[in-house]
Amino acid sequence: MTLRAFVEEVADGSRSITVYAPERDDTLARHFETRGATVDHEPLPDDGSGGFVVVADDGEFVGSLPRRDARRLFSPDASDLELGSETGVELPMNLLADTTFVAFDRRKLLAASREIEDRAYRQGRGTLRVGFQSQSALASQREGYEMLTRETDLDVHVYVSADWDSAVPGATVHAEAAEEIGQFWLVVFDGGGDDRQACALLAEATDDEPGSFRGFWTYDPGRVAALDSYLAETY
């Protein structure tokens, strides 16, 4: 197993998006499609509302939101980024959880990471594993993780490249020579005994587009547990 294999596994998912609107919205369709989702259009009588967007998984309804808010599926707005502003599944981005994304930027990954850390903080126990792609990314988050270890009973594990200066008080630091450590942005929370709180994010910088990432985030307890034990056993 490798971290990349986890991403490939999710890439086989079959989430589909249907836009119900008076007219075809090519801009919106393009944005979904460049992120690896398939998009259908269904005509809707024009009542001035602009219509809505439906996300389904294998034909099963996952959620919907107004088309005028659909960009929040990919680009969380300021209120989405506040800690605890919306709980877990209410974040519009989460309608696309368990699909692979491409072209996600740092800001979106940060929003998803914050949500996972926030869940871990509120749960106050369990194991949180985080991996950073650069020493500066770790530096900017160090205080936050120090606080997590100080104020909770969380067991925090930090994964970094072997050659980084990487002490995080209260956390277990794994300085690893393996290539994938330092390549992946990862945040994994095992739920602290509550499967409903289990969540994980795994992303890798893409070669073709600088500043964009490929990966997934998930609330599937089985998938989270598999990632958690892979990291525990391998490093």
Next chain:
Amino acid sequence: MVDGGSSPPDDAVDPEQSREADAAFAVAADERRRLVIHYLRDRKTAPLDELATVVSGWTQARGSDAKMVTPDERERVRMALHHVHLPRLVDAGAVSYDRDAGVVTLDAPSDLLVSILERSLADERRWARERARADGVGRDGRRDLDGRRGDPWGDDDA
């Protein structure tokens, strides 16, 4: 036509007509029933599940404080359609509902009901335009949807 009466037929109160008017307005009084008919007039027939998705999503999109629709909320709409609204529409002769197959088909909505519904769509479009003008940029994101700001789904606001 000469029938010897003192008032022209147009002004007569026809009990049949007024019953029909009452029925049409009663059907049109509920937003979910209006949305079902709007949608079916577009495509004639639809499964109950699809109507639940459409009515729940569309209702949120029409609200000013729009939120996501969860599977639970959609299920509540599905049950309300099944138990309350579709039977009302069947009684009014507007749709037929095959409960076993879970399929709803447009039947024969009265001309009056159709004109009430068309009028309400036109009014809503006009109100939406007026709101957009009053807000300057429209409701949240409307400006973006109109494409006046370049690529609205891009990350230029990061």
